[in-house]
Amino acid sequence: xxxxxxxxxxxxxxxxxxxxxxxxxxxxxxxxxxxxxxxxxxxxxxxxxxxxxxxxxxxxxxxxxxxxxxxxxxxxxxxxxxxxxxxxxxxxxxxxxxxxxxxxxxxxxxxxxxxxxxxxxxxxxxxxxxxxxxxxxxxxxxxxxxxxxxxxxxxxxxxxxxxxxxxxxxxxxxxxxxxxxxxxxxxxxxxxxxxxxxxxxxxxxxxxxxxxxxxxxxxxxxxxxxxxxxxxxxxxxxxxxxxxxxxxxxxxxxxxxxxxxxxxxxxxxxxxxxxxxxxxxxxxxxxxxxxxxxxxxxxxxxxxxxxxxxxxxxxxxxxxxxxxxxxxxxxxxxxxxxxxxxxxxxxxxxxxxxxxxxxxxxxxxx
Amino acid sequence: xxxxxxxxxxxxxxxxxxxxxxxxxxxxxxxxxxxxxxxxxxxxxxxxxxxxxxxxxxxxxxxxxxxxxxxxxxxxxxxxxxxxxxxxxxxxxxxxxxxxxxxxxxxxxxxxxxxxxxxxxxxxxxxxxxxxxxxxxxxxxxxxxxxxxxxxxxxxxxxxxxxxxxxxxxxxxxxxxxxxxxxxxxxxxxxxxxxxxxxxxxxxxxxxxxxxxxxxxxxxxxxxxxxxxxxxxxxxxxxxxxxxxxxxxxxxxxxxxxxxxxxxxxxxxxxxxxxxxxxxxxxxxxxxxxxxxxxxxxxxxxxxxxxxxxxxxxxxxxxxxxxxxxxxxxxxxxxxxxxxxxxxxxxxxxxxxxxxxxxxxxxxxx
Numbered sequence: 001x002x003x004x005x006x007x008x009x010x011x012x013x014x015x016x017x018x019x020x021x022x023x024x025x026x027x028x029x030x031x032x033x034x035x036x037x038x039x040x041x042x043x044x045x046x047x048x049x050x051x052x053x054x055x056x057x058x059x060x061x062x063x064x065x066x067x068x069x070x071x072x073x074x075x076x077x078x079x080x081x082x083x084x085x086x087x088x089x090x091x092x093x094x095x096x097x098x099x100x101x102x103x104x105x106x107x108x109x110x111x112x113x114x115x116x117x118x119x120x121x122x123x124x125x126x127x128x129x130x131x132x133x134x135x136x137x138x139x140x141x142x143x144x145x146x147x148x149x150x151x152x153x154x155x156x157x158x159x160x161x162x163x164x165x166x167x168x169x170x171x172x173x174x175x176x177x178x179x180x181x182x183x184x185x186x187x188x189x190x191x192x193x194x195x196x197x198x199x200x201x202x203x204x205x206x207x208x209x210x211x212x213x214x215x216x217x218x219x220x221x222x223x224x225x226x227x228x229x230x231x232x233x234x235x236x237x238x239x240x241x242x243x244x245x246x247x248x249x250x251x252x253x254x255x256x257x258x259x260x261x262x263x264x265x266x267x268x269x270x271x272x273x274x275x276x277x278x279x280x281x282x283x284x285x286x287x288x289x290x291x292x293x294x295x296x297x298x299x300x301x302x303x304x305x306x307x308x309x310x311x312x313x314x315x316x317x318x319x320x321x322x323x324x325x326x327x328x329x330x331x332x333x334x335x336x337x338x339x340x341x342x343x344x345x346x347x348x349x350x351x352x353x354x355x356x357x358x359x360x361x362x363x364x365x366x
Numbered sequence: 367x368x369x370x371x372x373x374x375x376x377x378x379x380x381x382x383x384x385x386x387x388x389x390x391x392x393x394x395x396x397x398x399x400x401x402x403x404x405x406x407x408x409x410x411x412x413x414x415x416x417x418x419x420x421x422x423x424x425x426x427x428x429x430x431x432x433x434x435x436x437x438x439x440x441x442x443x444x445x446x447x448x449x450x451x452x453x454x455x456x457x458x459x460x461x462x463x464x465x466x467x468x469x470x471x472x473x474x475x476x477x478x479x480x481x482x483x484x485x486x487x488x489x490x491x492x493x494x495x496x497x498x499x500x501x502x503x504x505x506x507x508x509x510x511x512x513x514x515x516x517x518x519x520x521x522x523x524x525x526x527x528x529x530x531x532x533x534x535x536x537x538x539x540x541x542x543x544x545x546x547x548x549x550x551x552x553x554x555x556x557x558x559x560x561x562x563x564x565x566x567x568x569x570x571x572x573x574x575x576x577x578x579x580x581x582x583x584x585x586x587x588x589x590x591x592x593x594x595x596x597x598x599x600x601x602x603x604x605x606x607x608x609x610x611x612x613x614x615x616x617x618x619x620x621x622x623x624x625x626x627x628x629x630x631x632x633x634x635x636x637x638x639x640x641x642x643x644x645x646x647x648x649x650x651x652x653x654x655x656x657x658x659x660x661x662x663x664x665x666x667x668x669x670x671x672x673x674x675x676x677x678x679x680x681x682x683x684x685x686x687x688x689x690x691x692x693x694x695x696x697x698x699x700x701x702x703x704x705x706x707x708x709x710x711x712x713x714x715x716x717x718x719x720x721x722x723x724x725x726x727x728x729x730x731x732x
Binding site: 002003004007009010110111114115118119121277283285290293294297301302304305306307308309310311317319320321322323325327328329332333334335337342345346348349350351352353354355356357359360362 | 368369370373375376476477480481484485487643649651656659660663667668670671672673674675676677683685686687688689691693694695698699700701703708711712714715716717718719720721722723725726728
């Protein structure tokens with residue numbers, strides 16, 4: 001008599017994201033899926049929104065009172081220093097960690113989790129450039145529409161979405177230029193947008209300097225950021241330059257777009273093969289692009305947790321089929337998603353019950 | 367239009383176990399589940415059975431020829447030095463590792479996987495003492511049967527099962543002594559058994575010396591091992607001694623049993639709480655033991671991947687409900703099992719397809 005049940009893994013530490021103070025912070029997706037799994041949650045409040053974090057934590061505390069469950073089910077700690085987060089992930093009673101944030105900070109916490117005497121899983125989302133591949137048929141048919149759509153997606157929330165499409169890959173030529181000019185026109189009219197924190201704004205300006213000073217990169221649209229006010233930038237380079245410089249594949253968090261003009265489809269395939277792990281990859285394809293699409297798909301499937309066609313990756317539906325994750329560094333656990341109903345799996349472990357008498361079985365297994 | 371599909375993670379490195387040259391080595395559970403997931407497999411042959419590994423690899427090669435799939439789907443490398451395994455897990459194209467073996471060797475490979483520029487999951491089974499808790503009603507009713515059953519399980523395969531029940535916990539008294547004497551009688555008659563390798567036999571003898579030289583541990587049955595011939599040993603200690611010395615909870619791979627006599631049920635609960643992660647925990651309980659059982663179950667569920675009642679943990683059925691895993695060090699990934707149909711999950715990653723035209727979707731999603 002063998003019966004299986006998924007059990008909670010134990011207390012979970014959640015590091016809220018800076019960019020979603022509600023949907024992915026104190027009471028966000030990580031907290032919800034850990035609580036749903038039956039795990040107590042300790043939130044490390046994000047220092048970008050301590051007040052919002054407190055208001056939400058107070059609402060959770062009232063809910064706990066109302067339904068009469070132990071207060072220890074949820075707690076929150078504050079503190080901007082690295083020592084606070086380190087102490088949390090090293091605590092012997094913490095069983096798993098949910099994290100959304102930067103590659104550097106996330107990797108440091110990942111390493112601490114792996115180095116513990118008893119290692120624990122670190123479910124981190126550490127960044128993605130979300131490339132879009134523009135196939136020739138689609139670019140000819142509706143390049144200007146695609147360019148405008150890209151510009152809108154790139155500037156959504158001042159470009160501070162995990163799924164912001166920071167790179168497009170397109171075959172060089174007149175049709176590509178039409179697409180680029182359409183995007184440029186929209187972006188040139190974009191009003192400055194307030195970024196979430198001074199730190200994010202400073203990192204955006206550093207990222208912009210890094211891209212603009214890379215040999216072989218040309219400016220398409222330049223603007224003037226003012227402290228926390230972000231304005232869009234657009235750069236272009238050729239496929240050979242992109243392939244030769246790994247840093248051109250690194251995320252710039254904000255409304256900065258990099259256009260990679262390839263000489264032919266073979267070079268587009270090469271670029272796809274050289275991608276780091278991504279949350280999303282997008283194809284823009286017409287009926288004429290089927291052969292190209294069939295050649296690209298097997299590569300993109302290996303690179304990302306979500307593949308889109310003729311759409312823009314910003315906007316993540318919370319549903320059964322959603323995957324918000326992907327190969328490293330998009331996620332530190334490629335088997336996991338942090339959005340959608342499968343997110344609960346991160347905080348469950350299976351237990352098999354063999355020949356256990358009815359009165360000792362968990363209620364749900366009787 | 368959102369569709370989800372589980373995809374193979376990529377090439378998987380499999381480190382065969384020494385103790386199951388067929389069921390958990392070249393063509394064993396890890397290889398089978400990785401191939402079933404669609405992942406190519408590279409086996410690191412176990413140096414304890416290179417000839418068996420080669421015969422099995424040749425059979426796989428013939429099967430690959432017969433069904434006409436690429437030869438790269440399966441390959442095998444030999445080599446007893448640590449450098450071979452290290453090179454394998456550090457190779458950039460390896461996406462995941464399956465391992466069954468020792469805590470020291472496994473942890474070293476786990477650390478290498480976590481330290482890679484792009485970390486990969488290491489699914490390791492690193493040892494377990496598989497404690498059995500003998501509740502008073504069961505010990506009074508059928509203590510001698512339980513003692514004989516334990517002795518048979520302890521010596522199965524010269525004690526070289528992952529699920530070998532190396533520790534029993536029992537309340538001191540006459541009934542416990544009857545159980546122990548019954549086990550001792552069976553073990554005293556056990557013929558010497560050949561161990562798998564010289565190294566395992568040497569480690570067994572070292573483990574026996576470690577236990578026998580621990581203050582507060584008394585010999586119940588001693589014997590004389592001869593090189594690779596293993597004979598059983600039985601030791602006993604009291605609950606306070608066990609609780610004070612963490613090393614008494616460490617695995618001795620072979621037919622060595624440690625009896626922990628507790629003064630009362632509270633001490634039995636303390637011992638359960640102090641356990642490391644286990645593949646299995648077992649209860650022996652009669653109808654009179656319900657209160658004890660209900661107090662122990664929530665603790666044991668946190669400690670092991672499989673809980674048994676009135677049974678012995680050696681013997682692992684390959685089925686949907688099986689869990690061969692557990693909290694560290696039983697497994698390095700508490701959410702995973704290496705036996706049973708859920709084992710395939712270790713080598714799959716979900717991919718979401720959004721608005722993908724029919725002709726570009728994987729066949730199974732159309």
